[in-house]
Amino acid sequence: HPALPDEPLIFIEVALTDGVSNAIGPLIDPESEQTDPALADCAIFYSITNCQEGLRGISFGNLLIKQVVHELEREFPQLRTFATLSPVRGFRAWLTEVMRRNDAIAAELASLQEARWFDQAEAAARMQPSLMRLCAWYLTMAKREDEPLDPVARFHLGNGARMHRLNWLADTSKRGLQLAAGMMVNYVYRLSEVESNHEAFVHEHEIVASHALKKLARDC
Numbered sequence: 001h002p003a004l005p006d007e008p009l010i011f012i013e014v015a016l017t018d019g020v021s022n023a024i025g026p027l028i029d030p031e032s033e034q035t036d037p038a039l040a041d042c043a044i045f046y047s048i049t050n051c052q053e054g055l056r057g058i059s060f061g062n063l064l065i066k067q068v069v070h071e072l073e074r075e076f077p078q079l080r081t082f083a084t085l086s087p088v089r090g091f092r093a094w095l096t097e098v099m100r101r102n103d104a105i106a107a108e109l110a111s112l113q114e115a116r117w118f119d120q121a122e123a124a125a126r127m128q129p130s131l132m133r134l135c136a137w138y139l140t141m142a143k144r145e146d147e148p149l150d151p152v153a154r155f156h157l158g159n160g161a162r163m164h165r166l167n168w169l170a171d172t173s174k175r176g177l178q179l180a181a182g183m184m185v186n187y188v189y190r191l192s193e194v195e196s197n198h199e200a201f202v203h204e205h206e207i208v209a210s211h212a213l214k215k216l217a218r219d220c
Contacts, residue, residue: 004052012064013047016040016076020186021085022167024176042081043072065159069189083164084187087171088180090150091138095181098134105130118169118182128168135183136166136216139209146205153185157201160194161187163209166216 001009015027016037021044026032028046045065069082099106108130111123118124140163142149148157157163163185170176170184200206 008051010048010050010064012045012049012068014068014072015044015046016079017042017044020044020081020083020165020188021046022165022184022186023170024085024184025172027085037076038078040076041079042083043069043076043079045082045084046086065189066191066194069191082189084156084161084189085167085170086152086156086185086187087176088135088139088150088183088185089152091135091180091183092178094138094142094149095134105134112181118172118177124169131181131183132166132168133216133220135181136213137220139163139166139185140207140214140217148207153207156187157208158198159189160196160198160201161189161208162193162197163207163213164188165210166213 001007015021016035017027017040018035020042021027024046027044045068048064072079072082095109099109109127111117111120111127114120117127139148139150139153148154153163165186167184167186169182171180172182176182176184197208200208
């Protein structure tokens with residue numbers, strides 16, 4: 001902005017990958033094997049950061065994502081998919097309330113109270129189906145008035161993205177576990193669908209999501 005020379009308002013972090021990423025670790029680990037950008041077929045947006053304290057609460061992300069998609073298409077024409085790897089920020093708080101009201105679910109997911117429950121392979125495998133179904137239900141069915149309860153879902157669906165895939169233990173950092181029990185979700189941006197998806201969300205309150213994710217929610 002001309003009023004802030006050499007000061008970014010917002011920035012987005014992008015990884016060029018082979019396929020849609022299902023975990024944050026390999027994207028941010030400096031020791032991870034790097035994909036040759038010329039061979040990548042997917043661009044993953046994994047972090048959007050507002051830089052100016054005075055502009056907190058004002059979102060430029062929708063404009064930035066579309067701009068970045070256009071620029072990447074020009075620079076890397078072989079890219080076929082533009083997607084995010086996004087947190088499910090409200091899931092753990094919502095799940096805590098569900099467990100408080102439902103003794104059967106609380107008993108089934110009791111191991112979540114342990115600090116490194118995900119390291120216990122047997123317990124984690126036992127809880128995985130229920131946690132995946134509950135998270136899918138939270139993303140597609142839990143509402144605040146007519147909008148998704150999850151703030152990240154509201155942002156991307158409002159921008160015209162499609163909710164694509166739920167990823168198990170995609171972020172096992174302390175914060176990732178506290179906010180979302182390690183879950184992350186991919187939102188896919190297809191420029192040919194962005195406008196119609198946006199209209200469906202804004203006017204019809206439709207959660208535009210993949211068949212697999214909707215089925216997972218129905219099985220809850």
